[in-house]
Amino acid sequence: MPPQTRGSRLPKIVIERQFESEESSSESEPENEEDDGGDSEMLSEEENGGKEEEEMDVEKGKRKEKKPITISLKKVCKVCKGTGHEAGFKGATYIDCPKKPCFLCKTPGHTTMTCPHRVATEHGVVPAPRRNTQKPLDYVFERQLRANIPAIKLGHVVPDQLGAAVIRLHSRRVTCLEFHPTNNNILLSGDKKGQLGIWDFCKVNERTVYESVHRIILNSMKFNPVNDGTLFTAASDGTMCLTDLETGISDRLMDLNPNGWNGVANWRMLYGLDICWEKNLVLISDNFGYLYFLDQRSKKKVGEPVLIHKKGTKVVGLHCNPLQPELLLSCGNDHFARIWDLRRLEAGASLCSMSHGRVVNSAYFSPHTGSKILTTSQDNRIRIWDCIFGNLETPSREIVHSHDFNRHLTCFRAEWDPKDLSESLAVIGRYISENYDGVALHPIDFIDTNTGQLVAEVMDPDVKTISPVNKLHPREDVLATGSSRSVFIWRPKEKSKTEHEEVEERKYKIFVCVKEGKKGQKKLEDGSDDDDDIGDSDGCHKKGKRPKSSGKGKKVR
DNA sequence: AAACGATGGAACC
DNA sequence: TGGTTCCCCTCGTT
Numbered sequence: 001m002p003p004q005t006r007g008s009r010l011p012k013i014v015i016e017r018q019f020e021s022e023e024s025s026s027e028s029e030p031e032n033e034e035d036d037g038g039d040s041e042m043l044s045e046e047e048n049g050g051k052e053e054e055e056m057d058v059e060k061g062k063r064k065e066k067k068p069i070t071i072s073l074k075k076v077c078k079v080c081k082g083t084g085h086e087a088g089f090k091g092a093t094y095i096d097c098p099k100k101p102c103f104l105c106k107t108p109g110h111t112t113m114t115c116p117h118r119v120a121t122e123h124g125v126v127p128a129p130r131r132n133t134q135k136p137l138d139y140v141f142e143r144q145l146r147a148n149i150p151a152i153k154l155g156h157v158v159p160d161q162l163g164a165a166v167i168r169l170h171s172r173r174v175t176c177l178e179f180h181p182t183n184n185n186i187l188l189s190g191d192k193k194g195q196l197g198i199w200d201f202c203k204v205n206e207r208t209v210y211e212s213v214h215r216i217i218l219n220s221m222k223f224n225p226v227n228d229g230t231l232f233t234a235a236s237d238g239t240m241c242l243t244d245l246e247t248g249i250s251d252r253l254m255d256l257n258p259n260g261w262n263g264v265a266n267w268r269m270l271y272g273l274d275i276c277w278e279k280n281l282v283l284i285s286d287n288f289g290y291l292y293f294l295d296q297r298s299k300k301k302v303g304e305p306v307l308i309h310k311k312g313t314k315v316v317g318l319h320c321n322p323l324q325p326e327l328l329l330s331c332g333n334d335h336f337a338r339i340w341d342l343r344r345l346e347a348g349a350s351l352c353s354m355s356h357g358r359v360v361n362s363a364y365f366s367p368h369t370g371s372k373i374l375t376t377s378q379d380n381r382i383r384i385w386d387c388i389f390g391n392l393e394t395p396s397r398e399i400v401h402s403h404d405f406n407r408h409l410t411c412f413r414a415e416w417d418p419k420d421l422s423e424s425l426a427v428i429g430r431y432i433s434e435n436y437d438g439v440a441l442h443p444i445d446f447i448d449t450n451t452g453q454l455v456a457e458v459m460d461p462d463v464k465t466i467s468p469v470n471k472l473h474p475r476e477d478v479l480a481t482g483s484s485r486s487v488f489i490w491r492p493k494e495k496s497k498t499e500h501e502e503v504e505e506r507k508y509k510i511f512v513c514v515k516e517g518k519k520g521q522k523k524l525e526d527g528s529d530d531d532d533d534i535g536d537s538d539g540c541h542k543k544g545k546r547p548k549s550s551g552k553g554k555k556v557r
Numbered sequence: 558a559a560a561c562g563a564t565g566g567a568a569c570c
Numbered sequence: 571t572g573g574t575t576c577c578c579c580t581c582g583t584t
């Protein structure tokens with residue numbers, strides 16, 4: 001399908017200085033005649049040209065060496081700077097630069113428009129070079145590990161209808177999300193500023209943002225397994241905190257920069273965080289390749305930090321195996337994911353190193369048996385290892401999926417559906433957009449990791465920003481999304497309703513948090529007369545205060 | 558409506 | 571190894 005062309009888009013302006021010879025102005029340009037030559041022409045300064053030319057003529061003798069500026073309106077591709085084509089949005093469709101490798105699968109010769117991986121159904125899957133389930137031993141493992149796993153593939157319930165939202169809950173982009181372990185309606189969110197949001201998405205106005213838990217990027221959080229009123233958080237300010245959710249008071253358990261700022265090269269940041277319940281250890285990783293330990297009960301550092309990834313590189317993710325908590329999975333910027341045995345942990349002694357094409361954003365054991373591994377790498381591939389006891393040299397599957405690195409976005413991470421007993425469903429936001437009825441939307445993809453099939457793509461015309469952060473509820477059919485500064489809740493479509501009814505009553509509630517004096521909420525406000533939730537963000541942004549319950553539901557459309 | 562800027566990682570030397 | 575340069579679907583603000 002050919003993209004709609006936008007009628008009169010202003011071409012880029014290139015200013016060239018030239019020497020006297022007027023003829024030369026016409027020589028430099030005729031590259032861009034090809035497709036829409038109509039509006040790509042070159043103009044040598046005309047409007048003022050009239051006047052100035054006369055003046056020049058008057059004083060022609062003197063100013064012979066003048067250097068006229070020629071403004072040529074050339075279309076230049078913003079990607080490769082070449083002419084004759086132009087990358088970018090044409091309406092809601094993005095046109096790739098044909099000179100660059102495919103933005104999706106990274107192979108040259110085609111663009112995303114024609115990429116076979118774009119239509120996701122199984123085209124994305126690079127089959128395993130070697131199956132792990134061929135050996136007798138593997139069958140034993142399979143039978144032991146997956147004894148309770150349904151052999152028949154279950155139908156997945158996909159929460160694909162927008163249920164509630166808080167627009168601009170945070171003042172910077174959302175970096176992580178977590179559902180409360182016991183209270184089904186509480187969603188926690190961290191942001192780039194280090195703030196912590198707490199939202200009861202059933203009583204939508206119940207939201208709080210604690211401003212001073214951290215000073216910069218809240219990278220990960222984990223509930224305290226012995227007290228679910230408290231939360232461990234790790235941040236780029238180099239601290240790890242245990243925060244009381246009622247009061248917002250934080251206990252700083254670790255500070256890697258006790259002497260303050262000592263230059264970028266020395267500033268330590270904390271990224272990965274997980275808890276080994278068997279050893280009562282909180283595990284934290286930093287941006288220099290090290291893993292730290294903290295005793296969960298005494299809240300004291302224990303042992304010495306261990307180098308688990310290339311020195312000087314970020315260790316962005318940690319995950320303890322759900323069945324064998326002493327098995328630790330780590331991943332980082334050195335392009336590796338590694339499995340470690342916490343009982344015999346020392347630098348270089350990983351049980352296994354899994355190589356990736358680029359930075360590994362996340363690596364997770366499967367939620368029930370812990371026998372699978374799911375990783376997200378910046379090479380636009382999701383990798384799955386089907387059995388950690390098999391040969392881990394190469395992944396069992398690679399699924400091409402658009403989740404590139406962009407420094408302005410939170411890194412994408414594919415996550416398992418914790419409710420899926422077959423351990424096959426994963427969720428991840430998509431970077432590249434699709435033209436949905438004239439709107440460019442970035443869906444959230446549900447992928448069957450056994451086949452690479454796209455089970456569902458979740459989107460809504462009111463969610464126009466990219467959604468890199470997604471979390472599936474551990475018990476309910478609920479999806480939480482962090483997109484830019486906003487938080488969204490999705491639920492499954494009610495079966496009783498017809499398509500038409502759904503459209504008629506888009507019931508979800510949107511709340512807007514805006515700092516005083518800021519504009520921008522207009523679109524979401526209209527049709528509604530109660531504005532009293534606007535501006536109350538002050539109230540809900542204060543550390544230690546409960547939110548003012550002033551927000552009212554707003555229908556959109 | 559266009560311009561701007563914040564600012565991570567990789568490729569290059 | 572370290573400094574420099576470049577960069578493709580952002581997003582919110584001016």
